Amino acid sequence: MTERQRLPNRREHEVFEFEHSGMRCRAGIGRFEDGRLAEVFLNIAKDGSAVDIHARDAAVAASLALQHGCEAETLRRALIRDGSGRASGILGAALDRIAVPEVRSP
Template structure:
């Protein structure tokens, strides 16, 4: 599938995500015409740290996957869950779970077509 770019101005929301006792500010951007998620950004790691760079790169990759039509539920289902309790192995998996949960909630509320 070809990439569906987001417009320069688009709706978004910022929420808090806790993972392994660390709080992350996660911004989720939406396509204005469909309400579907098209991008994700997060901050929470020390600015300039390796983890900050990893999160930036992971969010770019997740956003590109979304813009190429990969469903958030598919992203979440593909992440590692080694503990047997279904919890994500990393913050990247937790981000994918958040995106899937947001999609379900928006669909239930009628915000996604």
């Protein structure tokens, strides 16, 4: 198992909102010093609902995977997609908005 790469206690945090499957979602992300995605936070407008809890749990698991060396693009591609290739879940939808530019940059 790869050792967890810890983040500084004080760090920049980017926030953006998006809609997925008719739900208003908010995502927050943090990055390692080299610009790689390091953590994801997700919240759904219906705070405390089952879907909000599932989204937050998925973000925690994704953050731990990223901090243990999983690349954002690997994680993004592993998540469920519909027949058109669109992310089926909230985490996948959020990663589509943040991970793709990271992969395409030189």
